Amino acid sequence: MAGPLSAWPWENLGVYKYLLYGPLLGKVLYTRTQEGSFKGDWCLHILIICIARALLHQLWNSFVNMLFLTRTRRINRQGYDFKQIDKEWDWDNFILLQALIASISCYIYPPFIVNVPLWNTKGFITILTLHVGISEPLYYWVHRCFHKGYLFTQYHSTHHSSPVLHPYTGANATFLEHLALSTVIGIPIIGSHMMGYGSRSIIYGYPLVFDFLRCLGHSNVEVVPLQLFETLPFLRYLLYTPTYHSLHHTDTGTNFCLFMPFFDAIWKTLNNKSWELHRKLSSDAGKDRRTIPDFVFLAHVVDVSSSIHAPFVIRSYASLPYQMRLFLLFCWPSAFIVMLMMWVWSKTFLVSFYNLRGRLHETWSVPRFGFQYFLPFAKEGINKHIEQAILRADRLGVKIISLAALNKNEALNGGGTLFVNKHPNLRVRVVHGNTLTAAVILNEIPEDVKEVFLTGATSKLGRAIALYLSQRRVRVLMLTSSTERFEKIQKEAPLEYQSYFVQVTKYQAARSCKTWIVGKWITPREQSWAPTGTHFHQFVVPPIFSFRRDCTYGDLAAMRLPDDVQGLGNCEYTMDRGVVHACHAGGVVHLLEGWTHHEVGALDVDRIDVVWNAALKHGLKPVSNSIKQNSM
Structure with a gap:
């Protein structure tokens, strides 16, 4: 049974908890309409402070998840998994709580915010004194109490349950703990005001500095330079570091301080590894000391709005399948500016990683957007980026690099053939993964189907x-205007199967075919030629619109990663949690099987069953309900 005050009062409200800000917003609007100005409106100040605090945590989240900047400074090398993200989903509860406490305080004594000067030097000295003399030791002893018996198991264990520290981890605690923390924050602010030294800079600045330092300690990225402590040794007792606080989460009987290790030193709870670990991490900062990945998936951005679907933008949003949301419209201008910066920077960057059976899998992204792949003048530049990524992976010792969607476009580089031919001595294996994609699509098609439209x-x-289905004696209506290309494919099949190939040039030819395999984007008008009850299988990016209500639509070819994957905390485009595109999964299978050949260019039809069976053997699971669970 949970302890009293462990749950938040608005825990069951979900997103509707933000309606509790409604009275504050209503008061602001009322003041504006009735009095014609915001002067003297303490509700407005509270709302601004809340927004600033949320933005501060968001910026720290972005920084921590910018792996291309922070990977050499990370303390714990694990990733943030879905379980931790869900656990910290309501990290901002404390902002709402303190806004309500501030509202009650200001309602009782309105001049608390509005009738104070902008700056007061004595107030700055006072609040610093109150913080060091009261808040720091108070927090220290309360914190130690929460590490004992009942208080730890019923309350504080929630905070320590996150395996990897994150700025949101610092805010993830029970209601009772945040009531205590609100007291710690409130004493210096109220105390300086009661002494007559209050100012708006204190009311705004102290909570923001407090939050900044809390985020710093929980950032899992060592950013405090070693030179600072070497030049001014006494500072190590006045300011903690991410390394210092991380030791509290691995050795819970040490490093209890709020921000100042001085109190751990005088009460003999300072971890004796604190300074040495900080020295080691700081000395290694800037060096590529990370574990070399065994596998790299080379992705790309589809469009500007989907670029926001990244862990370093909004972590919670990236942990769910991509969907167009209203807030993306407000983020679009800034995302567009970042897109322009990416074009200028023009470097492949690390987006995310996970571990599978002791092997590190990383996702790198080419700084190019989907529409650019169809610009003739951009072809050379894009191939240059892909080539540089492959050569970089080769230098690092990566075993497999798998190319996503447009990065292996036939017209762009022949499905990766360009790079393999240009660099015949590559140690890294280049894989387009399309063999498993074909296997997934083919397994979706029921065995009793006798005709498909492709x-x-x-x-x-x-x-x-087409070649595989012809061997199953399925009639394939191949939509193409090129008789030469059609006949070339037809002649690849044994003579006995060639009659199953039928060239068609119009969508009207499929009016009686209920199985469509879509490999080229089709409009709603073109979909209208499909008969009622048609199922649209597809391997086109982006997926086609689900226009027909009398038809069904398959997802993009994908597979679920094995259950023992660790550190995976973001969704791959529109895929569900733990699900990746089949071409990504194809590269994973290539690694797990230890295959040493490149998989580029044309698909080897004879290997489709081999790759499919290998995927199932290693615990990858099909995600479509229509997929058969056994080999073809």
């Missing part, structure tokens, strides 16, 4: 799917 029929995937 768009994108002469692409790598279209060719392999």
Whole structure:
């Protein structure tokens, strides 16, 4: 049974908890409409402080998850998994709590915020004295109490349950703990005001500095320079570091201080590894001391709005499948500016990582957007970025690099053939993963289907799917205007199966076919030629619109990663949690099987069953309900 005051009063409200800010906002609007100005409105100040505190935590979240900047400074090398993200989902509860406490205080004594000067030097000295003399030791002893018996198991264990520290971890605590923390924060502010030294800079600045230092300690990224402590040794007792606080989460009987290790020193709870570990991490900062990944998935951004679906933007949003949301409209201008900066910077960057059976898997992203792949003048530049990523992976000792969607476009680089031919001595294996993509699509098709309609029929995937289905004696209506390309594919099949290939040039030819395999984007008008009850299988990015209510639509070819994956905390585009595109999964299978060949260019139809069975053997699972659970 949970302890009293362990749950938040608005825990069951979900997103509707933000309606509790409604009275504050209503008061602001009322003051503006009735009095014609915001002067003297303490509600407005409270709302601004709340927004500033939330923004501060968001900026820290962005920094911590910018792995391309912080990977050499990370303390704990694990990733943030979905379990931790969900546990810290309501990290901002404390902001709402303190806003309500401030509202009550200001309602009782309105001049608390509005009738004070902007700056007061004596107030600055006073609040510093109160913080050091009261808040720091008070927090220290309360914190130690929460590490004992009942208080720890019923309250503080929630905070310590997060395996990897994050700025949101510092805010993730029970209601009772945040009531105590609110007291710690409130004493210096109220005390300086009661002494007559209050100012707006204190009311705004102290909570923000407090939050900044809390985020610093929970950031899992060592940013405090060693030179600072070497030049001024006494500072190590006045300011803690991320390394210092991380030791509290590994050795819970030490390093209890709020921000100042001085109190741990005088009460003999200072971890004796604190300074040496900080020295080691700081000395290694800037060096590429990270574990070399075994596998790299080279992704790309689809469009400006989907670029916001990244862990370093909004962690909670990235942990869910991508969907167009209203807030993206407000983020779009800043995302567009970042896009322009990426074009200028023009470097492949690390987006996320996870561990699978002791092997590190990383996702790198090419700084190019989907529409750029279709610009003729951009072809050379994009291939240059992909080539640089492959060569970088080769230098690092990466075993497999898998190319996502447009990065292996046939017209762009021949499905990766360009790079393999140009660099014949590559140690890293280049994999387009389309063999598993074809296997997933083919396993979606029921065995009793005798006819399919195939768009994108002469692409790598279209060719392999057509050849495979012909061997199952399935009639394939191949939509293509190129008779030459059609006949070339048809002649690859044994003579006895060639009659199952049928060239069509219009969508009207599929009016009686209920199985469509879409490899080229089709409009709602083109979908209208499908008969009622048609199922649209697809391997086109982005996926087609679900226009027909009398038809069904399959997801993009994908597979669920094995259950023992660790540190995975973001969704891959529109995929569900733990699900990746089949081409990504194809690279994973290539690594787990230890295959040493490149998988580029045309698909080997004879390997489709081999790759599919290997995927199932290693615990990868199909995600479509229509997929058969056994080998073809």
